[in-house]
Amino acid sequence: MTLHPAIAEIPAGEWDACAGNDNPFVSHAFLSALEDSGSASPDAGWMPQHLAMRDGTGRLLAVAPFYAKSHSFGEYVFDQQWAQVFARAGGEYYPKLQVAVPFSPVPGPRLLVHADAPDADALRQMAARALRQACEELGLSSVHVTFCTGHEYDLLGRNGWLQRLGVQYHWDNEGYASFDDFLESLASRKRKAIRRERRDAHACGLTFHTYRGTEITPALWRDFYGFYLSTVDRKWGRAYLQPTFFRLLSERLGDRVVLMIARQGDTPVAGALNLMGRDTLYGRNWGRLEGDWPFLHFELCYYQAIDFAIAHGLKRVEAGAQGEHKLQRGYRPCLTHSAHWIAHPGLRAAVGDFLGRERAAIEAELPALDALTPYRTAL
Known part of the structure; x- marks a missing residue:
């Protein structure tokens, strides 16, 4: 496992062999445009630390868009209250680690595995352990995997990560x-x-x-x-x-x-x-x-x-974060997923309790939101 302070250190073809071509936001082109323009940079509070995993021959097997963050802006999964609670208890929440696409509340894969890898989930679990290891070795408060797939959410949850749900509005063709x-x-x-x-x-x-x-x-x-x-x-x-x-x-x-x-x-x-x-x-x-x-x-x-x-x-249009007004225009409520590793036991327990109540509220609200859509019959 290696960490890279610029995505330019990883050849585009190798990165995209792991990212695939379904979601442009995890492509080398999109992420490198953010870095090369100075939009996602240490000066902006986004310090790239991209994760790469290779086999014994040097072939790239898995990557993750990984950043050290000095704030919680540009993420759209809000944890500022967690930082305030930790600060009142004498802790330092920042810097933290983030697996995400900067400034883009777009669901998609975050633990990117080569299409020819023999056991993709084993590699994802290895990547999750590597993320936790980086957090522990650097002495940081937490690592967050935001707007991940439901499959990644389940896998990380089984490995002890805290789970968080959100809601967006998507149109289905x-x-x-x-x-x-x-x-x-x-x-x-x-x-x-x-x-x-x-x-x-x-x-x-x-x-x-x-x-x-x-x-x-x-x-x-x-x-x-x-x-x-x-x-x-x-x-x-x-x-x-x-x-x-x-x-x-x-x-x-x-x-x-x-x-x-x-x-x-x-x-x-x-x-x-x-x-x-x-x-x-x-x-x-x-x-x-x-x-x-x-x-x-x-x-x-x-x-x-x-x-x-x-x-x-x-097949669909994903129109970004928030906006219940989209319901009346044919966009349906959909769950979004994130997973969080909190190092401090006390903060971890408090956040876990909060997320449990938040998940229950969101799951209860989803049918009521769907009932507000304008369709004559259920799709």
């Missing part, structure tokens, strides 16, 4: 031939509401355009970065992503980068960034200029994404 075909699966009142939102969004003089890969010019990226900053400013957030990150995405991920732009006349006024996996469109960042455009966010981020998924035969 049930073989729809068109957006109107999708609407026919909804209750009449909900169907009319969505048609009205789409009509009003288009009636205010906006046109909507989709660009992929090399179609996304430097000028479009400059416009989009301005939209991104405007949204960050409105939400009192922090602009984690640097301008060069977006340009590097186009260069390294090609047509898997899908940028949707709203224009008023010839002027871009809003944009939504998506990445395309093997069968999923992932909505990421969006932003807009100031203006009175009804339902612009819903049209650009949700309905245009559904149109694109249907046209390209994709």
